[in-house]
Amino acid sequence: MIGDSVREAAPLPPVPAMPLRPARALSVQTLLRTVPTNSLAVLDDALFEELIVFRRYLLQPVVFVSDPAAIRHVLIDRFDDYPRLTSIRRLFETDLRTGSLASEGETWRRHRRVATPTIDHRAIRPDVPGLIAIAEQMADGLAAGPETVDIERWVGGLATLLWNQVVTGGDPAGIPILRWLSKVPHKPRPIDLVPMPAWLARHFVHHRRDPARAELDRQLHAMIAARKAPGFTGAPDLLHRLAHARDRQDGAPLPDDEVRDEAASLIAGGAASVRALTWIWYLLALHPEVEARFHAELDAVLGDRPPLPEDLPKLTYTRRVLDEVMRLYPPIPVILRQAARADVVGGRRIRRGTFVAVLPWIVHRHRRLWQDPDRFDPDRFLDANAAGRPKLAYLPFAAGPRVCVGASFAVTQMLATIAVLGRRFRFRLASDAPVVPFGAISLQPKGGLPVRIERR
Numbered sequence: 240m241i242g243d244s245v246r247e248a249a250p251l252p253p254v255p256a257m258p259l260r261p262a263r264a265l266s267v268q269t270l271l272r273t274v275p276t277n278s279l280a281v282l283d284d285a286l287f288e289e290l291i292v293f294r295r296y297l298l299q300p301v302v303f304v305s306d307p308a309a310i311r312h313v314l315i316d317r318f319d320d321y322p323r324l325t326s327i328r329r330l331f332e333t334d335l336r337t338g339s340l341a342s343e344g345e346t347w348r349r350h351r352r353v354a355t356p357t358i359d360h361r362a363i364r365p366d367v368p369g370l371i372a373i374a375e376q377m378a379d380g381l382a383a384g385p386e387t388v389d390i391e392r393w394v395g396g397l398a399t400l401l402w403n404q405v406v407t408g409g410d411p412a413g414i415p416i417l418r419w420l421s422k423v424p425h426k427p428r429p430i431d432l433v434p435m436p437a438w439l440a441r442h443f444v445h446h447r448r449d450p451a452r453a454e455l456d457r458q459l460h461a462m463i464a465a466r467k468a469p470g471f472t473g474a475p476d477l478l479h480r481l482a483h484a485r486d487r488q489d490g491a492p493l494p495d496d497e498v499r500d501e502a503a504s505l506i507a508g509g510a511a512s513v514r515a516l517t518w519i520w521y522l523l524a525l526h527p528e529v530e531a532r533f534h535a536e537l538d539a540v541l542g543d544r545p546p547l548p549e550d551l552p553k554l555t556y557t558r559r560v561l562d563e564v565m566r567l568y569p570p571i572p573v574i575l576r577q578a579a580r581a582d583v584v585g586g587r588r589i590r591r592g593t594f595v596a597v598l599p600w601i602v603h604r605h606r607r608l609w610q611d612p613d614r615f616d617p618d619r620f621l622d623a624n625a626a627g628r629p630k631l632a633y634l635p636f637a638a639g640p641r642v643c644v645g646a647s648f649a650v651t652q653m654l655a656t657i658a659v660l661g662r663r664f665r666f667r668l669a670s671d672a673p674v675v676p677f678g679a680i681s682l683q684p685k686g687g688l689p690v691r692i693e694r695r
């Protein structure tokens with residue numbers, strides 16, 4: 240545990256660590272029963288104590304890597320030797336084909352070079368005033384609506400509108416496309432996870448394309464074609480930027496089909512922000528003293544007006560709150576890789592084919608990396624407190640060449656939304672029932688998060 244000593248306020252109460260951890264590794268039978276209900280509930284206590292843990296599940300060797308130096312080895316230094324799991328990549332491939340969330344090797348590299356400048360901090364700057372205006376408008380609706388809402392659902396609706404503004408410039412036809420892609424990958428069937436060669440997988444996995452999705456796909460193609468056509472007069476939204484983007488290495492654009500695939504991939508990736516925008520209200524409701532400081536900062540920076548883009552960098556406490564929310568409830572709790580060759584990780588030999596699990600859910604709550612890891616304490620992210628901590632003890636957006644391409648946009652969009660809502664409302668948990676984090680591809684509260692709205 241490193242660098243958690245400086246505090247600005249009195250000690251904070253602990254957050255209930257949910258779901259409860261089994262004391263020991265589960266038997267394969269219990270594990271198979273538990274995974275479908277909650278994949279995080281299978282993670283036993285030892286994983287939060289040891290930095291490298293070897294396990295074998297149904298003959299498959301798995302190494303849990305939480306040691307920051309070993310994480311660097313896997314995700315950065317030897318990144319080419321640790322591709323994504325084929326079975327998971329295939330799930331994404333059904334809808335995203337060559338898109339960066341689904342590809343590897345040279346195809347991925349090219350997509351990544353083309354996509355990054357279309358969504359980096361410079362590209363999204365002109366979008367920010369529009370995002371704030373939409374969030375304010377939705378907040379008006381919240382103020383005028385019922386006293387209790389499922390904030391996860393509500394924030395999901397808002398995030399879709401915001402994302403659609405960026406992707407299509409606010410074209411209502413974009414909404415069903417975003418909704419379809421936000422559900423990618425679809426819930427796997429057991430057959431989807433069985434190792435098999437690509438030609439067989441195409442038969443079993445790729446066939447799941449239904450007519451409704453084919454129609455949305457056709458519309459996505461048409462939107463991109465419209466932006467490529469001479470005389471297009473719309474705003475230079477994300478689809479437009481992607482349609483005209485060129486590979487900085489050879490100046491070539493992506494082929495039309497691949498522009499569609501990359502657009503689909505970026506759209507699908509964009510769904511993750513909803514999670515942090517939900518968990519923040521849960522944690523603030525449990526920690527009134529943090530909430531009071533958060534409100535005090537908003538009042539000091541914004542006074543009685545909506546935020547402006549230039550206010551966002553001034554919201555330094557709010558940013559620490561957001562960072563701490565993503566530490567305790569990482570929106571993407573699991574990062575999985577597979578060793579393409581035999582190697583040594585964290586001083587231990589691993590065989591080719593070993594699954595390598597870097598779990599932000601574990602790393603962020605690891606007892607060897609964080610003091611009082613289950614406690615919600617935004618001041619961990621004060622420079623003085625973060626100084627001695629290994630950088631890779633915190634990786635909500637992953638790290639290395641495959642780091643989240645939307646990280647900069649996600650942080651800006653989340654800060655803007657949090658500022659708009661926090662300036663106007665306080666949310667109180669509407670039920671005493673425990674809020675159980677449910678790990679699928681992303682981390683969500685099981686059954687939503689009903690809250691009572693109080694106007695500030």
Ligand code: HEM
Pocket residue numbers: 339340351358504505506507508509510511512513515569570571573574575634635636637640641642643644645646648649
């Ligand atoms: C709080 C919000 C977000 C979090 C925590 C998050 C987290 C992550 C993580 C952990 C990965 C790596 C996954 C892996 O390698 O297994 C990733 C990749 C990715 N994310 Fe995000 N993400 C967020 C928002 C976004 C947004 C807004 C976009 C859209 C622009 C996006 C697009 C992507 C894409 C396309 C990839 C694949 C990158 C590649 O493999 O090169 N994400 N994200």
